[in-house]
Amino acid sequence: MLVIDIRKTLKLNSEVEASLFPSGLQTFPAPAKLNLFLHVVGRRADGYHLLQTTFRFIDFSDRLAFTVRSDGIIKVMNPLSDLPEVDNLCTRAAKLLRDRSGKTLGVEIYLHKQIPMGGGLGGGSSDAATTLIVLNRLWGINWDRARLMMLGLELGADVPVFIYGENAFAEGVGEKLTQLALPPAWYVVLTPPVHILTADIFACKELTRNTIPIKISAFSMGAGHNDLEPVAARMQPIVGDWLQWLKQQPGTSKVGMSGSGACLFAEFPEASSALKVFERIPVDMCGFMAKGLAEHPLLHF
Ligand SMILES: C[C@@](CO)(OP(=O)(O)O)[C@H](O)COP(=O)(O)OP(=O)(O)OC[C@H]1O[C@@H](n2ccc(N)nc2=O)[C@H](O)[C@@H]1O
Ligand SMILES: Nc1ncnc2c1ncn2[C@@H]1O[C@H](COP(=O)(O)OP(=O)(O)O)[C@@H](O)[C@H]1O
Numbered sequence: 001m002l003v004i005d006i007r008k009t010l011k012l013n014s015e016v017e018a019s020l021f022p023s024g025l026q027t028f029p030a031p032a033k034l035n036l037f038l039h040v041v042g043r044r045a046d047g048y049h050l051l052q053t054t055f056r057f058i059d060f061s062d063r064l065a066f067t068v069r070s071d072g073i074i075k076v077m078n079p080l081s082d083l084p085e086v087d088n089l090c091t092r093a094a095k096l097l098r099d100r101s102g103k104t105l106g107v108e109i110y111l112h113k114q115i116p117m118g119g120g121l122g123g124g125s126s127d128a129a130t131t132l133i134v135l136n137r138l139w140g141i142n143w144d145r146a147r148l149m150m151l152g153l154e155l156g157a158d159v160p161v162f163i164y165g166e167n168a169f170a171e172g173v174g175e176k177l178t179q180l181a182l183p184p185a186w187y188v189v190l191t192p193p194v195h196i197l198t199a200d201i202f203a204c205k206e207l208t209r210n211t212i213p214i215k216i217s218a219f220s221m222g223a224g225h226n227d228l229e230p231v232a233a234r235m236q237p238i239v240g241d242w243l244q245w246l247k248q249q250p251g252t253s254k255v256g257m258s259g260s261g262a263c264l265f266a267e268f269p270e271a272s273s274a275l276k277v278f279e280r281i282p283v284d285m286c287g288f289m290a291k292g293l294a295e296h297p298l299l300h301f
Pocket of ligand 1: 035038047048049050051053119120121122125155156157158159173174198199200202258259260261
């Protein structure tokens with residue numbers, strides 16, 4: 001993980017991070033994702049949109065720790081402001097796993113958020129996935145990944161890929177996954193200070209819903225855009241403005257919005273070119289730099 005400039009980056013150093021958890025407790029990462037492209041190719045009878053997208057994990061993560069309780073109580077020890085504990089995806093994931101597995105154990109969950117909430121980086125889904133992956137072991141359930149993924153899908157369309165653990169080409173609502181070997185890449189991610197609700201963007205009349213499906217090979221050749229991007233830019237003009245700034249930077253192989261936004265990214269094949277752009281971020285913009293991961297850090301946990 002690269003920590004360069006506290007003013008511009010949301011990353012904390014490891015000493016600060018260690019002070020946020022009870023000493024001696026093992027901590028687990030919940031990495032962010034980027035959607036390198038996102039096409040809306042249709043709609044299901046229940047209103048959910050059919051997508052094609054590529055998920056890439058990046059080394060920018062929330063961190064979680066867990067203490068098993070014997071009394072069945074599930075508790076987030078440091079609740080998120082403005083989010084009732086029952087709605088926290090960690091609580092919901094733990095309860096779902098406890099109830100479906102028939103286990104009577106509980107857990108205290110420590111959550112250190114770093115990923116901006118509701119920014120299209122999948123932080124909540126990743127927290128849910130890490131909770132399922134770790135409690136599956138700590139509670140001695142030991143279901144296989146496929147079964148955990150099906151459970152995760154009940155919590156949100158983005159949860160299964162974080163359990164799958166490989167960068168992936170995704171179809172359906174994001175649950176039909178094909179492993180993708182992506183080349184090393186570095187990202188400058190901008191985090192506009194606005195929230196766009198996923199549900200609002202999918203509900204927008206102007207959204208293109210009939211992009212012609214592509215083959216994985218076309219994505220490998222560089223095809224792909226984000227159908228949600230023009231809708232987001234219309235809802236929040238800052239999205240278009242900051243995107244324009246990223247597009248003007250040299251050395252980038254791809255620029256786009258992640259998921260339903262509002263976070264934006266520029267991809268670079270070299271760390272040095274990413275760093276140059278990161279250092280040039282104007283004072284009235286904010287963001288961070290991250291490395292693309294080859295796989296989820298808990299893939300073999
Ligand atoms: C767009 C994507 C791309 O990765 O991510 P985000 O940008 O939100 O992270 C995902 O498909 C989002 O997945 P997730 O954030 O889990 O969304 P959900 O909670 O399942 O859905 C929120 C709401 O958005 C709408 N929705 C979501 C996904 C989808 N394929 N079609 C939809 O129409 C539905 O109205 C749904 O009630
Ligand atoms: N642990 C969590 N972290 C972040 N958001 C959460 C969490 N639990 C529930 N949520 C809810 O899920 C919404 C989407 O969260 P997030 O995954 O960060 O964004 P996105 O879906 O845009 O990538 C948040 O706005 C919040 O209301």
